[in-house]
Amino acid sequence: MLEYLPILYSIFLVISLCSSIILLIPKVSLNYVRIHIGVLTLPPLVALLALIFHVDNIIWGPLHFNTLTWLMAVFVLTVGLIVQRFSVHFLVGDRSYRQYFSLLTLTTAAGSLAWLSDDLRLLLICWGTTLLGLTLTIRLKKEWQVAKKAASTMGRYFTISWFVLLAAILWLTQTTGYWQLSQVMTQDSLALLETWEKTCINLLLVISVLIPAGQWPFQRWILDSAVAPTPISAVMHAGIVNAGGILLTLFAPLFNGSIAQIPLLILASVSVLIGTGIMFVQVDYKRQLVGSTIAQMGFMLIQCALGAYIAAIIHAVLHGLFKSTLFLQAGSALHHDQPLKKSKKPASFIGKFSGIMFGILAAIGFWAASPEDAYQLISAIILGFSVSFAWMQLIVFGHGRIGRISGLILFIAGALVYGLVHTGFHHLLHETIGTGAQPSIPAFLCLMFILFIGSAIGLWLSRNRTSRGFTILYLWLVQLGEPNQAAVESHPKYLTQYMSQGGKKDEFSINIK
Template sequence: MYALVLNVEILMIIFQVKMKPTVASFSFVKIGEVTIVGFLLYINLNDRIFIKEVSRVSMSVLLILFLITLLLAMISGLIFLSASIPTQYIKIHMYIIVLPIIVGLIGLFTVNNPIIIGPFTLDKLAWLMGSFILILGFIIQKFCVRYLLGDKNYRQYFPLFTLITVFASVAWLSGDLRLMVLSWGATLLCLTLLIRVNRFWKVPHEAAKISAKLFIVGWLSLVIAVLLLFVSTGHWYIDAVAVDYSHLSFGLKLIIDLFIVFAVIIPAAQFPFQSWLIESVAAPTPVSAIMHAGIVNAGGIILTRFSPVFDNPIAITVLLFIASVSVLLGSGISLVHVDYKRQLVGSTMSQMGFMLVQCALGAYSAAIIHLVLHGVFKATLFLQSGSVVGRFNIPTPLTAKQSYSWIVLGRLLAIVIAFAFWFNSDHSAYELISALILAWSLMVSWNQLVAFSKSAMGKVIGIGMIVIVALVYIVTHHFFNYLLNTVHISVTHPPLLSSILSIGIIVFGSILSIWVARHRNSHTFAVLYLWLVKLGEAKSASIESHPNYLKKYL
């Protein structure tokens, strides 16, 4: 009997190693007078199904835990609204909002293939985005515990921060477009309420009104796009929609994709819809941090999820044009303004423009990496913005004439490295733009860290910093590519003329900036400078000469 069991176990191993799980075959082993039929075929054929079911059950349990912890976080935030709850309760709230982060990270590193459970699509991208926004929310709320202490509306900030992160994480886990739209709408609503928390000051009140109007337009655009998809295909899930989407007419596809474009460029503060982000600088710094780090980058996630249906060449061209122009205008705003928060607004506008360019060129994975790194980077800049005030004692760098040889060396290195990057790539339009931006970034970094440094040690440190940043970028890029390799993304490359247009706009802007920098006394420089200053300024209704609302604290 033991010999029989042992032979059966050996047979199982042979079957599992040699037999393809999708091919039906039998094996007969004769031991004495007993013929053992390879009935283990059933186990072998269904082992993958069994594993999938186990994975599905475990992921279902994880999803339930995730939703429960999100609910606990929401309840905890709402409890803090009560004046009868002591202020020290906020420490308990901090522990509670860590729970969904832990569950989300477990889901991120345990899920392999996409699993659909009810209205949720659980894949690496869903867990990554859900965990990312929750981690940002935790860091910002932790910062607010002391930063906002003493504010009359202290108790209102934490529930709204919590609701924003909860609804956003649910939106990115949603496979059902109805749940995604509702959750995204709730996120925008809570963000509007967060901007206008200080109801006694007219500036954030005006900013909230402007933001609300644009948010409604962007959200309704997404609603219309989803409704058109449902009416045309009869499905609410994007994967099911993609199956029948190819049968739709060109005109209907164009309309749907244009609505998707409007749905992503408005929250991304792209030209000419950047006003809401400019007006909102009056909000407290942590509010700006959550906007710039976790809300404006939603366009990259939406386009990635809608990639199976976002394939109309005209809509892609429109997105490329708007995003490319926004890259230049955002960069210009960040250069001419002296207000630190407005500089960050211009930077965000430019960065989100480049993220949308990546999406339009079909580089969705790169866009996801970009939005995550931008979120971490921009949240850090906002939360440490108070330290910028003391940065007035800056040493005088060398002049361009004194650093001429180092500048030339930096440009040559940048061109060689960018060409090597392009030569070893797949020669797509996105890779060409990446090579151009790489060359430009290397030139700027080299000039600031190496060429204009006075001491030899400063130059060595500058070169070392550039090398370290490059290595960190390479490691991070490969890590995220490995993390997202199981996410199904449909790639549609834009028309060649559209790619040339985008590259032309960016190159033109670069050449113009170089020319303007060399002709600062020209009429063109003055006009461009004043126009960019005006473009980055808030409307007069959102400007107050004196913060009269502070009288409430007397």
Template sequence: MNVAMFIAFIAGWMIAWISACCLCISRVSDRYVRLHVFLLAIPVVVSFAGLIGADQVRETGLWHLDRTAWLMASYVGLLGWTIQRFCIRFMHGDRSYRAYFTLLTFTTGSASLIWFSGDLRLLALLWGLPLSGLVGLVLLNKEWTPVRHVARLMSRMFAVSWLSLLLAAVWLWQVTGHWRITQVLSEESLLRPGWGNAAGIGALVVLAAIIPAGQWPFQRWLLESAVIPTPVSAAMHAGLVNAGGMLLARFSPLLDGSLPQWLLVVPAVLSIFVGTGILLVQPDYKRQLVASTLAQMGMMFLQCALGAYVLAVLHLIFHGWFKAALFLRSGSVVPRPRPALLAPDPPSKRWLLYGVLGGIVLGTGFWLAEPHEPLRLLRALLLGWSISVAWWQMAVLQKGRWISMIVLSSLGLSAMAFHDALASMLGDALPAAISTGRTETAVVLLIACGGLAGLGLTARRTTEIRAKLYLWLVHLGEARDEAVESHPRYLRAYMRRGGELK
């Protein structure tokens, strides 16, 4: 059953790719785009059918079929279809209107096939194709100088990531004698590399994963990518940036307990703090979303560092849909003329204290329900902190505060229950989280202390250290001069030439 569904899945993408090529024919009307988006739904439907019917792992040729691969294919395919459906009107009138759909189709198609790879060579090849497609999407607006600068920076970073994974694949073949991923990651093969080889290969895999995610110290290309079109940003932040977590999950037997896995904690924690800080001081909405991605990906890699690969994969899926929705609706934050409203009274400290206590009670209760479950303490911290932040945002309401608190708590617990249901659906496709003991406690205390320190600096606005930290975060979040332009001069050239840039 799995093999037949996979053949149908490949056939669906072949139809979508042929349809995308038809968009390159000048005689084809722009109205064909709607038919193309309709045809793009075929592999999406097939992938969902494969996810439902994926009862066991199958190996066929160079491909490895399991429930996780079908889940990622469904996620990437549906995400690509949603973005292209949005582009029908959003990108209409752009001179690269057809090219966007063509490149988006090939990029999302190759991205959905990555996780079916059962061979190291195929995995290394498919890893680079979506990254190349993303650079191509950026270069569709190459007349703009900042875009060319960002494309060059992305090309260099992605080339390092691609080369790192390729070197890791060749290194694994040399020490194990196998190209098949299941054979490479078997218990017998993992005993051959030795500590030095395993650490070197793991470091290359980690490097290949964190660069496309824009993690510290490779965050510069991500922070400067705000100049690219909104649909491309949505595809990048919701899909390709998240791929690193899944890559680490695939190679988890190699990384489990090794030095690269523990070293992953450092860039992950720094990315969380730096991304959150830039988010708080950056006035530009799109750069706020970019900084949020930096912090969220840091949390995902932190989960990978703690061995919670199931949580990391679910995190990247939920974050992807949430971030895609924010990017596609970013135009709604543009101020519109409206009658002046009276500013609400600032909430009292008592109501803010209620939010803190509510988050503590809910998080503690969630942890005490299953205190011995791996990473339960980290999840409890995130749940309680989310409830507190949401309460602070709603504290300006004059009525219905307690009802809002009850609704928020119910939604938080429902989200955790839904999260656990999806985790159980994945079954044994990904390794289960192991008890991390003191490491988990140390990470929780580190995040909690960082959050409390941020609240303290926010409350004391006149301190010198706050001013220096604020200016440093503003400087860090701003793009370099090459990546910005006070006025898009290429538009003036475009208009002078009658709308035909050559």
């Protein structure tokens, strides 16, 4: 029975696409959208069952079903389902109401098929369809020039990324003689590539993943995309920008030990620093989330460059779920009726010392588990800082005894959840993904240098807020985080045109109850 799950999944995915086409028919009632949402629950449910019962390593036609591809199918389709359910009321009244659901269904279905593809031609088609669907979704408001401009910028960047990926795949397949990913990634096939050919193909792959991930210096499109409707932003930041880590994981045997790790590490590390800076200086909530995404995707690509592909996949999934939640609750981000909070009192010496000690102990314990792994040292440093920060925020700065006790409970609960999630994902994926090759010493030292310099500059600037350097950096980050002038409009002019039509009634003025 379990061997038929791939066929059942494919049938339900086709039914979902047919349902999205039915929704486009004007004579079909808008209430059909609820039936459509019900249909969308079937493919991720089948994928989840396959994941639970470990239906692994099945090649069915051009598709390859294993724990990684099932997980990606569950993740992408579940995010799409949640967003479309949220959009039932959020987008009601929009003239493109039907088109939004159809394009979202097409985009998420194509995205899930891209990572299920064993045929690289199908992967190219599905990934290109995903990028095209996202661009067209943002472009639906043709009357709004700002959205139109943002979609044009996004389309140009995505087109470049897709053609670069096309060049890498054509080079790879023509040299190895195979279009099947499972055959291309074998040691015998990769042995046909010269060292310089591997390096060139890897550099092409790096460029193709940096662009959709919104990494520096290709972050312009993701900054302009903040004008997209909230549900579209949720899908984009949860399932599209994460694709870089998934793509590099699929090509891991080709990428491991390559000199292309160094430029990837440099660009991703710079993106972490820039994204974090944009997040701190922006006052617009959605742009803060955009800056956070740039930084988080930088960390994910650093994990890939260091061979920690399981960690990158875990990061991609958890970041996608977390970031989509933040976007969907963006409307409740500001509470104007609440008074401003008083600044926190300086922490005591005991509080600071305890936070530092807990961070050091956590880092030592984590690194001691596998000291030979270079990535573990970097993870230990980041984990130690996170533990120290969490201890300070939840316990040291807690309000009263009850607040500190609650903070301690949350601290312990967070540590337990982290351990369970990390262990569960690692157990699920370690046979499919495995452990990547260790990074070279120059790559490791390059990353440590960039992160150390960035941390040192941030610490110095935080203590010298009145300095000239702080002012220059602050204004530079503000300017870097702002959209193009053509992507800014004080008031959407198309709304004025709609209001001047005298409230003409049409089917999009119907409220769905």
